[in-house]
Amino acid sequence: MGTTTMNQEKAREFFSAYYEGTLEAGLSQTFEQRLKADSQLQDEYRTFEATMSELDTLKFEEIEIPSFLSDRIATRLEEVQEKAKAKNPVWTLWLRGLAFGGVATLAILGAIAGYYRTEGPSTSQIVPTSTSDSLKLDTSGPNVVMNYQSSQREQMSISSGGTLLKSLNLDAGTRVKSPLENDQAGAALFEVSVRGKTTVIAIPGTQRQTSNATSGTLKAFAAAMADFYRTPVELEVADAEKTVNWSFEGGRSAAGALQGAPYSVVELDNGVIEIKDR
Amino acid sequence: MSERYLDDQMLISRAQGGDRSAFNQLIRKHEARAYQYAYRLTRNPEEASDVVAEAFVRVYNALHNFKGQSAFTTWLYRILTNCFLDIRKKERSRPSISLEAALLTPDGELERQVEDPNRTPHEEAERNERERNVESAVAMLPEYQRAMIVMYHAEMMSYEEIASALDLPIGTVKSRLNRARLSLRELLVKDEELFRI
Numbered sequence: 001m002g003t004t005t006m007n008q009e010k011a012r013e014f015f016s017a018y019y020e021g022t023l024e025a026g027l028s029q030t031f032e033q034r035l036k037a038d039s040q041l042q043d044e045y046r047t048f049e050a051t052m053s054e055l056d057t058l059k060f061e062e063i064e065i066p067s068f069l070s071d072r073i074a075t076r077l078e079e080v081q082e083k084a085k086a087k088n089p090v091w092t093l094w095l096r097g098l099a100f101g102g103v104a105t106l107a108i109l110g111a112i113a114g115y116y117r118t119e120g121p122s123t124s125q126i127v128p129t130s131t132s133d134s135l136k137l138d139t140s141g142p143n144v145v146m147n148y149q150s151s152q153r154e155q156m157s158i159s160s161g162g163t164l165l166k167s168l169n170l171d172a173g174t175r176v177k178s179p180l181e182n183d184q185a186g187a188a189l190f191e192v193s194v195r196g197k198t199t200v201i202a203i204p205g206t207q208r209q210t211s212n213a214t215s216g217t218l219k220a221f222a223a224a225m226a227d228f229y230r231t232p233v234e235l236e237v238a239d240a241e242k243t244v245n246w247s248f249e250g251g252r253s254a255a256g257a258l259q260g261a262p263y264s265v266v267e268l269d270n271g272v273i274e275i276k277d278r
Numbered sequence: 279m280s281e282r283y284l285d286d287q288m289l290i291s292r293a294q295g296g297d298r299s300a301f302n303q304l305i306r307k308h309e310a311r312a313y314q315y316a317y318r319l320t321r322n323p324e325e326a327s328d329v330v331a332e333a334f335v336r337v338y339n340a341l342h343n344f345k346g347q348s349a350f351t352t353w354l355y356r357i358l359t360n361c362f363l364d365i366r367k368k369e370r371s372r373p374s375i376s377l378e379a380a381l382l383t384p385d386g387e388l389e390r391q392v393e394d395p396n397r398t399p400h401e402e403a404e405r406n407e408r409e410r411n412v413e414s415a416v417a418m419l420p421e422y423q424r425a426m427i428v429m430y431h432a433e434m435m436s437y438e439e440i441a442s443a444l445d446l447p448i449g450t451v452k453s454r455l456n457r458a459r460l461s462l463r464e465l466l467v468k469d470e471e472l473f474r475i
Binding site (some may be wrong): 012013015016017044047048050051052054055056057058059060061063065066068069070072073075076077080166167168169170171174 | 292295296297298299300305306309310313314317318323327328330331332334335338339408409412413416427428431432433434452453455456459460462463466467
């Protein structure tokens with residue numbers, strides 16, 4: 001390309017490439033010839049070089065990070081989480097730990113809908129089963145709250161009716177706190193598994209259920225007990241699918257409901273009924 | 279292992295598996311740099327924070343689709359840029375500082391600045407003034423050009439990284455950046471003329 005074919009406008013298109021030394025040899029030569037022959041273009045290129053030097057100062061600008069930034073991000077994420085929770089009443093996670101240093105506290109907001117039947121799963125639900133000693137149910141407030149503290153790096157999975165709803169990788173010392181809400185009429189079951197052991201937690205529904213069932217799996221018994229006594233039931237046994245017989249007739253206490261089976265049924269101080277292998 | 283140095287890919291994998299602490303760590307690791315980029319685009323702390331917050335929401339919603347074909351930072355820059363452009367579209371046009379307007383007196387005359395012959399004591403002041411003028415000039419560029427100038431000259435991204443972040447061919451990035459630099463040259467030349475006696 002000769003000087004006559006590279007007009008000013010075309011030459012300007014090559015300013016950056018020429019400045020950076022990436023213009024191919026032939027074009028570079030043509031560009032230089034054009035510059036030599038055009039004093040206005042020379043001036044323009046000189047000011048372009050000055051501009052490039054000044055642009056280099058941008059990277060040195062010190063920018064202060066505002067103290068409210070982390071909170072702004074956390075608030076925005078929470079809004080998204082709340083909207084998602086309202087649309088889909090299963091498990092969502094709440095990220096308040098962002099605004100604070102130290103160990104993040106994970107709050108799992110669970111809206112449990114549905115209940116578990118012996119003939120098969122119905123709509124959604126999560127039956128938490130906890131097996132670790134560090135899993136506690138708090139019944140002091142309007143909702144049952146599951147508290148768990150991991151003593152080591154481990155994985156917690158939460159499922160219902162055989163469907164995995166959430167899997168969490170927990171660092172040592174991570175606290176998990178979740179209200180367990182059941183908006184359905186009958187009991188809902190959650191299975192919470194940690195380090196290979198599973199705890200089933202039955203949360204009573206909004207209405208007392210009168211079921212005629214007197215036999216079924218231990219899970220079904222836990223749900224029936226939650227329905228009848230209107231209290232959470234925690235099931236920590238080796239085999240929650242084992243078939244048992246029960247009866248609530250005659251005003252039996254929870255401890256007396258399970259007939260002739262090798263399980264202890266204890267009503268704890270917080271009102272939770274705990275079923276364990278004897 | 280110090281959380282600070284956890285590899286992005288490891289944090290992303292854990293976050294994709296539902297580990298919220300990993301997602302929190304990912305945010306903590308990148309929020310400052312994200313803010314600096316957003317601030318350079320907006321020149322406003324509130325708006326920059328909104329851009330960053332919106333960007334991390336989009337990251338959160340789309341993280342399950344992130345396959346690691348580009349670096350996480352490249353992906354984040356794309357999201358930040360899109361958030362900035364989207365937020366700007368929604369807002370009313372904000373008054374921008376014109377280099378010329380700043381130098382207009384009430385009578386409409388351009389205010390002349392007298393160069394102090396004693397350069398050494400004022401060198402720093404002049405340098406800061408020039409830097410501010412460059413920043414102001416960048417703020418006057420069309421938003422897309424501004425993003426590219428900031429990515430290249432402030433964030434020190436390569437042409438390839440910018441092309442990946444903006445999903446453009448590299449040739450397009452180079453030609454648009456050249457055009458942005460020519461525009462800036464015009465703005466800064468005008469500014470220099472106003473400062474001469």
